[in-house]
Amino acid sequence: MINVGIVGATGYVGCELLRILLNHKKVNVSALSSVSFKDQKIASVYKSFNGITDLICENSDDVIEKSDVIFTALPHGLSEDIAYKCYKAGKILIDMGADFRLSDEEEYKFWYGKSFKHPELHEFSCYGLPELNREKIKSSKIIANPGCYPTSIELALMPLLKNSLIETNDIICDSKSGATGSGRSLTLTSHFVELNENFAPYKVGAHRHTPEIEEILKVMSKEKVKVTFTPHLLPINRGILTTIYCTPKEEINLEKIHELYSSTYKNETFVNVLDLSETACTKNVRYSNYCNISLHQNFRKDKLIIVSAIDNMVKGAAGQAVQNMNLILGFEEDEGLNFISPSF
Ligand SMILES: NC(=O)C1=CN([C@@H]2O[C@H](COP(=O)(O)OP(=O)(O)OC[C@H]3O[C@@H](n4cnc5c(N)ncnc54)[C@H](OP(=O)(O)O)[C@@H]3O)[C@@H](O)[C@H]2O)C=CC1
Numbered sequence: 001m002i003n004v005g006i007v008g009a010t011g012y013v014g015c016e017l018l019r020i021l022l023n024h025k026k027v028n029v030s031a032l033s034s035v036s037f038k039d040q041k042i043a044s045v046y047k048s049f050n051g052i053t054d055l056i057c058e059n060s061d062d063v064i065e066k067s068d069v070i071f072t073a074l075p076h077g078l079s080e081d082i083a084y085k086c087y088k089a090g091k092i093l094i095d096m097g098a099d100f101r102l103s104d105e106e107e108y109k110f111w112y113g114k115s116f117k118h119p120e121l122h123e124f125s126c127y128g129l130p131e132l133n134r135e136k137i138k139s140s141k142i143i144a145n146p147g148c149y150p151t152s153i154e155l156a157l158m159p160l161l162k163n164s165l166i167e168t169n170d171i172i173c174d175s176k177s178g179a180t181g182s183g184r185s186l187t188l189t190s191h192f193v194e195l196n197e198n199f200a201p202y203k204v205g206a207h208r209h210t211p212e213i214e215e216i217l218k219v220m221s222k223e224k225v226k227v228t229f230t231p232h233l234l235p236i237n238r239g240i241l242t243t244i245y246c247t248p249k250e251e252i253n254l255e256k257i258h259e260l261y262s263s264t265y266k267n268e269t270f271v272n273v274l275d276l277s278e279t280a281c282t283k284n285v286r287y288s289n290y291c292n293i294s295l296h297q298n299f300r301k302d303k304l305i306i307v308s309a310i311d312n313m314v315k316g317a318a319g320q321a322v323q324n325m326n327l328i329l330g331f332e333e334d335e336g337l338n339f340i341s342p343s344f
């Protein structure tokens, strides 16, 4: 049995990872860590684990020592030192934050205000989007799990960009997220009275997921890609819905585009290309690792409109991380991830 541990188990992503990993048949959750809740049972932090696990929050070094695979679910900038210790000990590190997502240190400094602490580790870390990097992930020891918004955008655009079918200088990505996306810490914007019955964009024109999205879209298209990305906060717990507007290089035949998406994703367990009569929505992917994609065009037939939906906590975070772990360990890719979204 492979031992796995979570550093930062008391946050929303850590908690969701624990929920998934406790149901995984081929791994044993060996240790969890927290600073604020050290020495306390995780079941006293999240009561849903009562009667299911007696695991106690330890420190991060305990997690590294007791685990073969370590997940870091920490604020940005705290995972590199842990990655270094894991690397030295020959262990696998899957980081849920942004520490290893950008390859360009100048971009990282600009958006995250920090330099790389261990630049040598960045040389061989791998961006963990299985549908793009499956083979590289299998042989990697440091995984940068993608951001939630980037996952919804990258999967929605991959078939078009890989086949050079759209203009790449002005792609508009309009995303909406549930409130778990901002983590467990209390903030004014996640306060019930501020969030409930409200809907608003934030960080308009300058969200730090923009460089991650542009870097990965460039890998897909092999040319510079410019996106205008605007996130919005929805008064729901889970889910991301992204609507993308792009300009085809040639006249569109939506049926042909649908065939392209269907063939690109035909062997992908976790990407569903919906029929042309359907529209993706958050409800049908909640609690699941699926990304649903629907394809549309405007009435003038000069714009393509792609809609994608994921659960930010699952395909946008913990589920994708477990998918990456499964690939590295040679398990079935969907092991422990066969959740069907509740219909109501
Ligand atoms: N929420 C989401 O939808 C997604 C989040 N992510 C990323 O995953 C990571 C975790 O996010 P999320 O769970 O939402 O965040 P939370 O704020 O809910 O949790 C943060 C975790 O980090 C720990 N922590 C905070 N400060 C420190 C510190 N100085 N030293 C050690 N541990 C610390 C907290 O533990 P404690 O206070 O108990 O010590 C807690 O376990 C972030 O990088 C986030 O950007 C990625 C994709 C989606």
Ligand SMILES: CC(=O)N[C@@H](CCC(=O)OP(=O)(O)O)C(=O)O
Residues within 6 Å of the ligand: 096, 097, 098, 146, 147, 148, 149, 177, 178, 179, 180, 181, 182, 183, 231, 233
């Ligand atoms: C609703 C909300 O606040 N969402 C978060 C994104 C959460 C996330 O994915 O964090 P990463 O940066 O690790 O990817 C935000 O906009 O910063």
